[in-house]
Amino acid sequence: MIATNDIVLHIDHVHKTFAGLHALADVNLDIREGETHAIIGPNGAGKSTLLNVCVGVLPPTQGKVMFHGTELTGLKPYEINQLGVARVFQTPEIFGDLTVLENVMMAMLSHRDGAFRLKLVSRFDEQGEIGQRAIQALRERGLGEHLYHLGGALSRGDKRRLEMVIGLVQKPKLLLLDEPTAGMARADTNATIEILRQIKDSGMTIVIIEHDMHVVFSLADRITVLAGGRVIAQGVPDEIKGNPKVIEAYLGEEQV
Structure with missing residues (x-):
């Protein structure tokens, strides 16, 4: 349910070229506050490239990205994160040699101080404020039994859920998810959908890239379709x- 018509993220005539190849060509997109917006399209459509432009991993060749009226173009990824944009990557990015609890405590420290050092984590008392908040966040997302397991030992589905918790404890205003159910078995996918529904129901603004149309149509308020780096359709599910055009370019292959 869309809370308001306020624009959280404004993508304005964005182009991105690599050695003359147009990965993105004149992409325009508005993300409304409180909505879950899915971006879909065939492989090579430019979906992940668009997210990389939004979070400062890649600079646009032309155009700009605005977040709550602040231009993100030219900012570093950590600066964009500090503004309230969190991204969950296609491949889970966690510290495999730290415990699940330590991973979340690290994220909370980074958000609070804008920097962190691995050697400091062991000095945090799990009974303190940071530790207790981290434990609560993990229990709420079904990871309470894994608090002291190494991140690298988790299943793929649990790694994805851990990364979502890491993103959420930073209290973002916008959560970007790059294929959050990729490679999951159906049971893990359904569990992830339930977590995303809870996040959605909290009113958070979400942008999700996803190939699984069951996930997309279970969650999305609106959908943008990319093909060949261009927007070919936008609308409700x-x-x-x-x-x-969408059936020809993409959905015909998905058997929705």
Whole structure:
């Protein structure tokens, strides 16, 4: 449910070229406050490139990205994160040699201080404020039994859930998810959908890139379809399902 019509993220005529190849070509997109917005399209459509431009990993060749009226173009990824944009990557990025609890405590320290050092983590008392908040966040997302397990020993589904917790404890205003169910078994996918529903119901603004149309149509308020680096359709799920261009470019292969 969309809370307001305020624009959280404004992508304005964004182009991105690599050695003359247009990965993104004149992409325009507005993300509204409180909505879950899915970006779909075939492989090579430019979806991950667009997210990389939004979080400062890649600079746009042309155009700009605005977040709550502040231009993100030219900012470093950590500066964008400090503004309230969190991203969960396609491949889980966690500290495999730290415990699940330590991973979350690290994220909380980074958000609070803007910097962290690995050697400091062991000095944090889990009975203190940071530790207790981290434990609560992990228990709420079904990871309470893994508090003292090494991050690298988790299943793929639990690693994804851990990374979502890491993103959420930073209290973002916008959560960007790059294929959060990639490679998951159906049971893990369904568990992840439930977690995302809880996040959605909290009112957080979410952008999700996803190939699994079951996930997309279970969660999305609106959908943008990319093909060949261009936007070919935007609308609510029922509009996208019935769009001939989308069926030809993508959904016909997905058997939705």
